Amino acid sequence: MNEPLAMRRPDPDALLDTTRTRAGGALRIFFGAAPGVGKTSAMLRTARERFDAGDDIVLGVIEAHGREETERLCDGLPNLALTPRERHGRTFPEFDLDGALARHPAILLVDELAHRNIPGGRHARRWQDIEELLEAGIEVWTTLNVQHVESLNDDVARITGIRMRETVPDRLIARARDVSLIDLTPLELIERLKQGKVYVPEQARAALEHYFSPGNLTALRELALRVMSERLDADVRQVMDASGVAGPWPVRARLLVVVEGRRVDHVLLRAASRWAQRHQAPWQVVQLTPLRDADPATESESSNLRQQAEQLGGSWETLSGDDPMAELLDHAARHNITALMIGRGGANRRAGRTSSEIGWPASGWRRPLVERLLARRPPFDLIVLADDDSPARRSRPRWQWPQAREWLWPIATTALAALAAQLLSTQVQLANLSLIFLTAVLASALRAGTRAAMLTVAFSALTYNFLFTEPRFTLAMIQQDQILTLVIFLLVAVVAGQLAGKVRRQLGALRQSRHQIQEMLSISRALAGAADHDRVRDIALKALADSLALPCVFVESDDPAEAPRATAAYPGSLALEPAALQAARWTHQHGKPSGHGTQTLSAQRWRFLPVGGSGATRGVLGLALGDRQQPLGVAEEALIDSLINQLASALARTRLVADLGAARLAEENERLRSALLSSVSHDLRTPLASIIGSASSLRELWSQLGEGDREELLDGILGESERLNRYIQNLLDMTRLGHGGLKLERDWVALSDIVASALKRLGSVVETLEIERHIAADLPLLYVHPALIEQALINVIENAARFSPPGGRLRITGEREADRIAIQVSDQGPGIPEALRERIFDMFFSGGEGDRGPQGSGLGLAICRGMIGAHGGEISAGPAAWGQGTTIRILLPVWTPPAEEATVGGGVEDASENGI
Numbered sequence: 001m002n003e004p005l006a007m008r009r010p011d012p013d014a015l016l017d018t019t020r021t022r023a024g025g026a027l028r029i030f031f032g033a034a035p036g037v038g039k040t041s042a043m044l045r046t047a048r049e050r051f052d053a054g055d056d057i058v059l060g061v062i063e064a065h066g067r068e069e070t071e072r073l074c075d076g077l078p079n080l081a082l083t084p085r086e087r088h089g090r091t092f093p094e095f096d097l098d099g100a101l102a103r104h105p106a107i108l109l110v111d112e113l114a115h116r117n118i119p120g121g122r123h124a125r126r127w128q129d130i131e132e133l134l135e136a137g138i139e140v141w142t143t144l145n146v147q148h149v150e151s152l153n154d155d156v157a158r159i160t161g162i163r164m165r166e167t168v169p170d171r172l173i174a175r176a177r178d179v180s181l182i183d184l185t186p187l188e189l190i191e192r193l194k195q196g197k198v199y200v201p202e203q204a205r206a207a208l209e210h211y212f213s214p215g216n217l218t219a220l221r222e223l224a225l226r227v228m229s230e231r232l233d234a235d236v237r238q239v240m241d242a243s244g245v246a247g248p249w250p251v252r253a254r255l256l257v258v259v260e261g262r263r264v265d266h267v268l269l270r271a272a273s274r275w276a277q278r279h280q281a282p283w284q285v286v287q288l289t290p291l292r293d294a295d296p297a298t299e300s301e302s303s304n305l306r307q308q309a310e311q312l313g314g315s316w317e318t319l320s321g322d323d324p325m326a327e328l329l330d331h332a333a334r335h336n337i338t339a340l341m342i343g344r345g346g347a348n349r350r351a352g353r354t355s356s357e358i359g360w361p362a363s364g365w366r367r368p369l370v371e372r373l374l375a376r377r378p379p380f381d382l383i384v385l386a387d388d389d390s391p392a393r394r395s396r397p398r399w400q401w402p403q404a405r406e407w408l409w410p411i412a413t414t415a416l417a418a419l420a421a422q423l424l425s426t427q428v429q430l431a432n433l434s435l436i437f438l439t440a441v442l443a444s445a446l447r448a449g450t451r452a453a454m455l456t457v458a459f460s461a462l463t464y465n466f467l468f469t470e471p472r473f474t475l476a477m478i479q480q481d482q483i484l485t486l487v488i489f490l491l492v493a494v495v496a497g498q499l500a501g502k503v504r505r506q507l508g509a510l511r512q513s514r515h516q517i518q519e520m521l522s523i524s525r526a527l528a529g530a531a532d533h534d535r536v537r538d539i540a541l542k543a544l545a546d547s548l549a550l551p552c553v554f555v556e557s558d559d560p561a562e563a564p565r566a567t568a569a570y571p572g573s574l575a576l577e578p579a580a581l582q583a584a585r586w587t588h589q590h591g592k593p594s595g596h597g598t599q600t601l602s603a604q605r606w607r608f609l610p611v612g613g614s615g616a617t618r619g620v621l622g623l624a625l626g627d628r629q630q631p632l633g634v635a636e637e638a639l640i641d642s643l644i645n646q647l648a649s650a651l652a653r654t655r656l657v658a659d660l661g662a663a664r665l666a667e668e669n670e671r672l673r674s675a676l677l678s679s680v681s682h683d684l685r686t687p688l689a690s691i692i693g694s695a696s697s698l699r700e701l702w703s704q705l706g707e708g709d710r711e712e713l714l715d716g717i718l719g720e721s722e723r724l725n726r727y728i729q730n731l732l733d734m735t736r737l738g739h740g741g742l743k744l745e746r747d748w749v750a751l752s753d754i755v756a757s758a759l760k761r762l763g764s765v766v767e768t769l770e771i772e773r774h775i776a777a778d779l780p781l782l783y784v785h786p787a788l789i790e791q792a793l794i795n796v797i798e799n800a801a802r803f804s805p806p807g808g809r810l811r812i813t814g815e816r817e818a819d820r821i822a823i824q825v826s827d828q829g830p831g832i833p834e835a836l837r838e839r840i841f842d843m844f845f846s847g848g849e850g851d852r853g854p855q856g857s858g859l860g861l862a863i864c865r866g867m868i869g870a871h872g873g874e875i876s877a878g879p880a881a882w883g884q885g886t887t888i889r890i891l892l893p894v895w896t897p898p899a900e901e902a903t904v905g906g907g908v909e910d911a912s913e914n915g916i
Contacts, residue, residue, distance in 0.1 A: 025138060025139065028139070028140070029141075029143070029173065029176045030042055030143045030180050032145050034211075034212070034217055035145060036184075036192050037183060039143040039144075042180070042182050044070065047059075057077065059077050060108045061080075061095040061111055080100055082096060083099070085120050085121065087120075094121060097123070101133070101136055104137075107138075108138050108141070110141070112142070113143060113148070114144060114145070114164075115166065116166050127168050148164055148166055148167050149173065151170050152223055159216055174231075181224065183221070186221070189212065189217060232252070253338050254337050255279075255282075255338075256286060256380075257283060257340075258285075258286055258287075259286070259302075261301045261302045265343065268385055271385055275339075281338075284314060286318070287317075287319070288327060288328065303597055307598055307599065319331060325376070340373075340381070342369070342382070342383070343384075344370060409448040410452055411459065413444050414459040414460050416440065417437045418437075438489065438492060441496060441497045442497070444456040445500030450502075454497060461486060461493075462475070464489065519639075523539070523643065523646065524646060526539045526543070531654070532658075536654055537554050537567070537619070537647075538568060538570070540554075540646070541553075541554055541569070548623065548639075548640075551571065553569040553624075556618070564584055566622075580595070580622070582601065583600070588617055591612065591617045592610065595608045595622070596625045596626045597625060604626065605624050606626070608620045611651065612648050687721070687724040688724065690717075691721060694714075695717060698714070719764040744785045744870060746784060749782055749784065751779055751821065752814075755775065755793065757790055758793040762798055762801070766797065768807065769801055769806075769809070770809045772809060773813075779814055780821070783895035789871070792867045795863060797810070801827070803830065805829070810825070813826075820873075821892045823889070826880045828880070828882070828884055830884075831880070832886050841877075872892075873891050875888065877889070
């Protein structure tokens, strides 16, 4: 007789997910085991029924593959026009994503979810198009074969021998509101293939010889059924959480195995694995641990049991608490468990701690967990496995003698209580003196635990009887009220001691949990703030080594072709012996633990754990567990697992950041290369065209040209050649600045000489302008690289001349400002907006149309900033003093001239030591 399903509080997240899936933008997948089972036909027939009912249904793209039956089903249904795409000289019709978004139908049919798009569209895969449609609120119907599911790619390759390149991420299948399984038997599908209803005859014959064999189709059908089973199980879990049903709903078998931490539990795990394989059911292993100090032997055995469970395909979880029944039933309800397997514990039929009484102190009146489960009539099957009752494997309960602290507190508190009672015996009634001893029981329970409290109860009862009841100084009692007082004291003291001990255990567990949470929070913050791979690795190693108080090492390989090696260790540097390196390499290769305490290469002090996820091992973490006297506890195992997961996530993040940085750098390099080619093609072509034109005219018309015309053409060739030379010089200077090859050869030179030389070289450029020079006569000499400063001035003056109107003024000033010399070049051009005054010093920015504008390549001012910065100076742009135009301001540091150095006593060598 089954009890009605219990109700619990609905899960708010599940309710939100249910609401979200019922909103617009839903996805429906017609799912099949292989091509040809009729997914597209089923989708079209369903669409036609909905269309006849008045729904807004549009065909986005249907891959008919020449099948007349499919094409007939499309007749009469509205469809979107396909967009043509060119590929290798051929035109292919493709799905028009923008047209679908503009049409925005209620339901859109997009066939073949795993289709690879022709290059040229917005997305590389069709499932990416569908994601954009879903985000736009359009309900999409599509088709999918099991061989295209990403998580099953390896399984399909092993079955069929063919690796599918077009795969769909599992998250998209999980997002689907509805998944409809379209199924055919292998014989029916092969018959359809022979009739030409799947492929054309030539393709059908090849498919029958390779992919569409009965064995392959049967295995693929099993995979499809497994996907649907997992999907249905997830849907049931979501409905249960949203409805608040405690369950279980036995739609799929799920096994829960309860272990204690004994050697005979290995038999239990093997039996559970066989049961799960027979029923094709997932299974979990839980260990119920009490809120008290764990037995080291149990901890060691638990570690072995956990490894065995994971190897057999089960998952492991630890539940702690004072009430194992409540913890177990709550866990079973939350995970929709349909069967629970537990050992009978035949060796412990006596009163006291039984093997089935998991997690409880020795208590003679407590029934075994199996009996209490049967009494509760749980809503799942209970499988009780008989233990081996042979003497060699019998698990005998071990008596642990109380420790010194557990003796000290009962004796001390009882003595203090007796002294206080003696002092108050004349003022307080005899019955009330028992409250003083009850206080001693509570103090012992809170400070030393339940066992100490029970010892205090015994000592207090004996002391109370011996010292304060009649006849005194004997254990005999003759008065009935005193006997009743002692009995009530014993009952109250036992209950109060148990409760106080429970509070102490819970308080200790809360403190430990808070400490672990704080520790993991600090580690998470440190890992989140780490920017590179090495920093993340070092933080994790230090945190784990400090928490476990043992050496840790990290093994990884920079090159997949090379063998892994130890790249970091804490504390200090550690050298792994050959056997340890062999175990680390095995873990790195297989992604499974090895070394100490495992079943692989266990004869060493190191245990190696893989760090990574999604099938990629990013490294191996080594722990010197052989140096510990006691095995790892449950909390320490949880800490290691949590830290490894965080380390894997942090390493993946740093790798993504590095890859993103490399991609951005490559993109920037490509952009600069394109800009440079564009600038060079524009800026070098113009002077070359002028030179070629003038030279051709001279060659062909030399005799017909007058002396003045020939000189004009030659001047043009010379001027354009100088211009071309300046462009090439800019490119060379930019290259040297970018590669750090610019070396300063300083010398003492006057600013007026540099300005005069620059204007001379720019004679043809500035000949139409009015040049004003205002160089202070008392300016000190510049200690610079003359050629570089002259080139910087040429770039600035040429830039000012290019933007100045014909006949405009160009002012060049030089004056001293404190310990720097200020050089200003002002023009009467259109000026530079304030927002662009800093950007004009970027490469390939010309202030107008970018690097393809007619005003130059945008390298001149960028080179100036590099040259001036190499001298320790600054360059900036601002408005001209006369209101219109731009002023380029250059600041260079002042050095002590040679004549003044002799007076001061420094010398040129002393001054040059402070240079750049």
